[in-house]
Amino acid sequence: MRSTFKVLFYLKRNKDKKQPVVPVMGRITVNGSISQFSAKLSVPESLWEVNGGRAKGRSVEAERINRHLDNIRTQIGKHYQSICDRDSFVTAEKVKNAYLGFGEKYRLLLESFEKFTSDLQKRVGIDRSYGTWKRYHKSIDHLRSFMHREYHVSDIPLAELEQSFIEQYHVYLKSILGLKPMTVSGYLKCLKYVVKIAFNNGWMPRNPFALYQYTAPNPVRNFLTEEELRRMMTTRLRYRRQDYNRDMFLFSCFTGICYADMASLTYDQLEQDTNGDWWLSGNRQKTETKYVVKLLPYPLFILDKYRGLAGNRYLFKLSSLDSIDDSLKNIARECGIDKQLSFHIARHTYATTICLSNGVSLEALSKMLGHKHITTTQIYAKVTQPMIDREINMLREKLGSKFSI
Known part of the structure; x- marks a missing residue:
């Protein structure tokens, strides 16, 4: 019945x-x-x-x-x-x-977070980057410290989560740890995503963070100017390791390929067209979106310089991202560049100084960078004074004497 x-x-x-x-x-x-x-x-x-x-x-x-x-x-x-x-x-x-969620076993937040992060680590180098895994891994430490400080517990059932939890966690990251807005935004996204997965898996009755939104203010995106790029290319450095890290950074400046994708570049990704030009293509680890880049003379020079150094399969043998970023800070000082360099600045340099400043369209740049949406590419689109001068000169030529006095 x-x-x-x-x-x-x-x-x-x-x-x-x-x-x-x-x-x-x-x-x-x-x-x-x-x-x-x-x-x-x-x-x-x-x-x-x-x-x-x-x-x-x-x-x-x-x-x-x-x-x-x-x-x-x-x-x-x-x-x-x-x-x-x-x-x-x-x-x-x-x-x-x-x-x-009080069935045979409580589903706990940190327990679920650790399981998700462990599974994510297995995908590093396949369809996820090391940086993504590292952010989730670091989130576990922050969450554990936060719950111990605010709730005096080592873990908390998913079913007991309220929106106030993520609001207080936001305050903890920003005020107690003193993290920057973009870093805070990254950790909040990690928490929201894991809880969303738990909800979709039926581990909790509702998603308490579904309506919570936080958008960090867009930071100033640095890039190297043409003069700074030339200085980076021509300055003699003291150490061989610095020279290698500088060349890896410059290769990214002239191709727009990010660290994670550069670390996995193979000779199979190199193709030569009927005109004799060389191309690099692949799928981005971060988004699985295809990117296609035509190699300019300088990255071809770097390829020839280090050919075979990483073996017969991979193009390069990169140090860890943290190690290269630390090295770039010293390299910037030696080159007289007053900017806080990181490897990712190379990608912005390619977008702004190499491509957009020389007339490459936003649509073509989006394809070369491997972006899913052109709105992402617009983040890289810096309007520089030379770009404004070029557009105004083109406008002057088109108008001619139409509106002359």
């Missing part, structure tokens, strides 16, 4: 206390057995419809509340159906425990 099943919501009023908003409770009924739970939501009493067990009206707030309640009802319904299909009996308490 099919069991009877119902979910309804009601307000938990406090007669002895005036409340501007009242907590919403849920009640699960299965064959006469009843189990109650918190909907983790509070609403103004004037907005509540007792008979319907939901917010009344069509205001934005009412729709938000009802959407939240409908999501809970749907999730509970899924757990109820799953128990019915699996077990010979079902009770309200059993359904509630399944909804709250």
Whole structure:
């Protein structure tokens, strides 16, 4: 015989206390057995419809509340159906425990984070970069310290997460650790993504961070000017390791290929066309998007200079990204460049100084950089004074004497 099943919501009023908003409770009924739970939501009493067990009206707030309640009802319904299909009996308490994630085992945040990061590490060099894994790995340390400081716990059940958790974590990263906005944004995205995966896997009844948004202000993207690039190419350096790291950086400046993709470049990716020109193509580790680059004379010179040094398969043998970035800071000083260099600046230099400043279209540049969306390429598009001069000169030629006095 099919069991009877119902979910309804009601307000938990406090007669002895005036409340501007009242907590919403849920009640699960299965064959006469009843189990109650918190909907983790509070609403103004004037907005509540007792008979319907939901917010009344069509205001934005009412729709938000009802959407939240409908999501809970749907999730509970899924757990109820799953128990019915699996077990010979079902009770309200059993359904509630399944909804709250209190089944055979709690699903914990750090535990889930560590599992995801471990799986991610296996994909490094295949379809994920080392930098991505490193960011998630570092996130675990920050989350562990945050929970110990704010909640005095070593881990927390996924079902107990609230939006306030990520809000407090944001404050912790920004104020206590003093991290920069872009770094904070990266760690918040890691947390949101892992929780989203947990929700999609059915490990938690709802996604508490779904509506939380934080967009870091766009930082100033540095790049080398033509004069700085020439200085980088011609300055004599003291150490062979510096010379090699400088050449790897310059290869990226003239091709736009990022560190992760350069580290995995093979001779199979080199192709020569019918005109005798050489091309490099491949799929980016970060996005799996195809990139195609025609090799200019200087990167061809670097290829010939180090041919065979990394063996017969790979083009180059790069040091770790941290090591190269540290080396670039010393190289910049020796070259008289007053900029905080990192390997990624080479990609911006290629986009701005090599391509856009010399008339390459944004659409073509997007293809060469391997971007999925042209909006990403626009981040690299710096409007320089020479570019403005060139466009104005072209405009002057086109207008001619049309508007002469």
